[in-house]
Amino acid sequence: MNKTTKDKLDNILKKVLQVEITDDLSMETVSGWDSLRHLQLMAKIEKEFGIELDFKDTLAMTNLNSIRGIVEKYVREK
Amino acid sequence: MDRNLLRDHQRIDRDFFIKHNNVYELFQTQAKKYPEKIFTIFPEYNRAFSYKDLDQEIIKRASYLKERGVSKGDRIGLVLSTSPDFIMFYFAAFREGIIVVPINPDLSSSEIAYIIADSQARTVFYDKPVVEKIVVAEKIHGLEPVAFVNVSGINLTASAKPTKVSGVHYNDKAVIIYTSGTTGKPKGTVLSHLNLLADSQVISEWFQFTADTRTLCILPLFHNNGQVVTLLAPLNTGGSTVLVRSKTGLKSFWSLIKNYNISWTSVMPAILTIILAAKLERTDSSMIGIICGGQVLNEEVKTHFENQFGLPIFEGYGLTETTSFACFNRFPAAKRKPGTVGQALPCNDIVILDQAGKAVPRGEEGEISVRGLNVMCEYFGLEEVNKKTLHGGFFHSGDYGCIDDDNHIYFRTRKDYLINKGGEKIYPNEIENVLFAHPTVDECAVIGVPDKLLGQEVIAFVKLNSTCDQSVFKIFFEGKLAHYKYPKEIIVVNELADLGEIPKGPTNKVLYRALLEYYNRRTN
Numbered sequence: 001m002n003k004t005t006k007d008k009l010d011n012i013l014k015k016v017l018q019v020e021i022t023d024d025l026s027m028e029t030v031s032g033w034d035s036l037r038h039l040q041l042m043a044k045i046e047k048e049f050g051i052e053l054d055f056k057d058t059l060a061m062t063n064l065n066s067i068r069g070i071v072e073k074y075v076r077e078k
Numbered sequence: 079m080d081r082n083l084l085r086d087h088q089r090i091d092r093d094f095f096i097k098h099n100n101v102y103e104l105f106q107t108q109a110k111k112y113p114e115k116i117f118t119i120f121p122e123y124n125r126a127f128s129y130k131d132l133d134q135e136i137i138k139r140a141s142y143l144k145e146r147g148v149s150k151g152d153r154i155g156l157v158l159s160t161s162p163d164f165i166m167f168y169f170a171a172f173r174e175g176i177i178v179v180p181i182n183p184d185l186s187s188s189e190i191a192y193i194i195a196d197s198q199a200r201t202v203f204y205d206k207p208v209v210e211k212i213v214v215a216e217k218i219h220g221l222e223p224v225a226f227v228n229v230s231g232i233n234l235t236a237s238a239k240p241t242k243v244s245g246v247h248y249n250d251k252a253v254i255i256y257t258s259g260t261t262g263k264p265k266g267t268v269l270s271h272l273n274l275l276a277d278s279q280v281i282s283e284w285f286q287f288t289a290d291t292r293t294l295c296i297l298p299l300f301h302n303n304g305q306v307v308t309l310l311a312p313l314n315t316g317g318s319t320v321l322v323r324s325k326t327g328l329k330s331f332w333s334l335i336k337n338y339n340i341s342w343t344s345v346m347p348a349i350l351t352i353i354l355a356a357k358l359e360r361t362d363s364s365m366i367g368i369i370c371g372g373q374v375l376n377e378e379v380k381t382h383f384e385n386q387f388g389l390p391i392f393e394g395y396g397l398t399e400t401t402s403f404a405c406f407n408r409f410p411a412a413k414r415k416p417g418t419v420g421q422a423l424p425c426n427d428i429v430i431l432d433q434a435g436k437a438v439p440r441g442e443e444g445e446i447s448v449r450g451l452n453v454m455c456e457y458f459g460l461e462e463v464n465k466k467t468l469h470g471g472f473f474h475s476g477d478y479g480c481i482d483d484d485n486h487i488y489f490r491t492r493k494d495y496l497i498n499k500g501g502e503k504i505y506p507n508e509i510e511n512v513l514f515a516h517p518t519v520d521e522c523a524v525i526g527v528p529d530k531l532l533g534q535e536v537i538a539f540v541k542l543n544s545t546c547d548q549s550v551f552k553i554f555f556e557g558k559l560a561h562y563k564y565p566k567e568i569i570v571v572n573e574l575a576d577l578g579e580i581p582k583g584p585t586n587k588v589l590y591r592a593l594l595e596y597y598n599r600r601t602n
Contacts, residue, residue: 018578026207027207027325027326028183028207028208031184033325034325034582035324035325035326035327035328035349035352035586036328036352036579036582036586038325038326038328038329039328039329039352039356042329043329043356055121055329055330055333055334055337056121056330058326058329058330059121059122059322059326059327059330060122061326062325062326
């Protein structure tokens with residue numbers, strides 16, 4: 001993942017989840033990462049990167065690693 | 079069914095035929111009838127199980143439980159989110175007459191520990207995401223004898239041998255579900271196999287479920303609604319269910335429905351509000367209807383949702399104490415009565431009682447009280463609470479409502495949420511209904527707060543999609559609300575750094591108590 005994409009993504013995560021970015025960031029470690037936040041997070045990622053996430057990907061995007069990996073896949077395919 | 083075996087508050091004056099002795103027997107019957115048919119699909123895990131395959135997994139876990147010395151009447155805790163492991167241990171326990179205590183994995187270590195201790199569970203199953211919480215919980219005083227088992231580390235190869243099915247009676251306890259309640263510590267609601275069988279059977283009959291019915295289980299399995307409406311009700315007819323965590327599934331709501339050809343789901347009102355606000359697009363043609371309950375569904379939201387998506391919502395009312403729903407609007411949609419939560423299910427009676435426990439005349443308000451085969455056995459270990467809530471042959475719900483001449487039930491409010499402003503009774507939902515109708519309001523919740531002069535005052539919390547001045551709302555209320563019902567203050571949550579959202583629980587129920595606590599902190 002290039003630096004621009006990574007920074008952009010980290011900013012979205014920080015803003016929506018209101019947390020600092022750590023390697024273990026996940027749905028289980030962030031107390032406010034509920035269904036509504038997840039929906040907002042996915043919508044924001046779609047808007048910022050101009051992509052449309054497949055529903056199976058949105059189900060899997062539950063931690064920092066999976067989010068970075070999946071977003072990178074979409075950005076590469078654009 | 080022998081009525082003499084039932085508690086007073088579970089008896090009804092008519093015959094009711096239960097087809098199975100226990101929940102596993104129900105599953106086994108369908109597994110024999112539809113062995114190759116898919117019963118459960120877990121999109122997050124990329125796994126699906128036919129009835130036969132799932133039965134084999136259940137049998138392995140039943141043998142494993144036996145080998146561990148867990149036997150009939152014992153309690154096991156499941157600190158698991160919606161997953162294949164949850165379902166397998168759930169049915170395995172029922173096969174052996176073991177009582178399941180589902181525990182929300184999002185609770186804190188001390189909350190998890192409280193439920194384990196209170197339910198006297200001796201074995202607790204958990205998975206990777208809660209490891210750290212369990213490490214803390216198992217060191218808490220009093221939990222030393224409890225075995226904590228990480229499901230990913232279980233070796234089931236030695237447990238593959240089928241064992242004889244245990245004799246489990248419909249009156250045996252099946253689950254203890256902890257409800258948060260409105261005050262104090264969570265209470266363990268004890269539900270029997272009969273409770274689960276009766277409620278799920280009538281729900282599947284009410285909505286005419288068939289072997290082709292496929293539900294979306296988006297409410298968590300550690301709550302009754304997810305278990306009964308979208309897992310056990312389709313099981314009654316040999317149907318199937320797609321299970322996802324509500325946390326991740328909401329964004330994919332319509333995609334899941336389209337891709338898996340889903341016909342029914344069950345949600346909390348707040349989920350409908352979120353779907354509307356997120357402007358998600360419906361693309362399926364498989365859905366028949368949405369079952370909705372758990373909190374008041376505002377007419378504005380209902381109408382907006384139905385107009386937007388062309389899908390009927392069937393509103394009902396029930397509590398964990400009534401297994402799930404105790405009444406529903408009639409199916410098909412033309413038989414619904416707007417503004418009501420429908421009519422009592424065939425397995426229970428609903429009456430409205432006054433403070434002295436006497437039935438009030440039709441149309442008059444009082445406490446909604448229920449008796450029947452889906453009414454819980456008791457609260458676990460809470461004798462005094464049981465005496466207060468289970469007496470005179472009824473379960474006294476603590477909710478206000480009335481019944482009309484057509485036997486339709488009107489839910490008014492939870493007793494604790496009723497606002498008493500200078501002697502005038504105000505229902506939060508009548509104000510919420512008006513607020514929802516305003517185009518800038520995405521979400522709202524109304525509470526009563528202490529007031530020196532009037533006893534209580536009305537405060538509204540709103541989440542707006544664009545800015546709106548308080549004076550605009552005041553003009554909007556004209557002709558729609560009596561002046562004394564106008565909120566003293568409308569708090570915009572989007573503008574609050576320390577709140578941001580209207581707080582909701584794991585099933586997306588609005589947490590009115592949390593709003594009151596927030597308000598009290600803010601004003602003190």
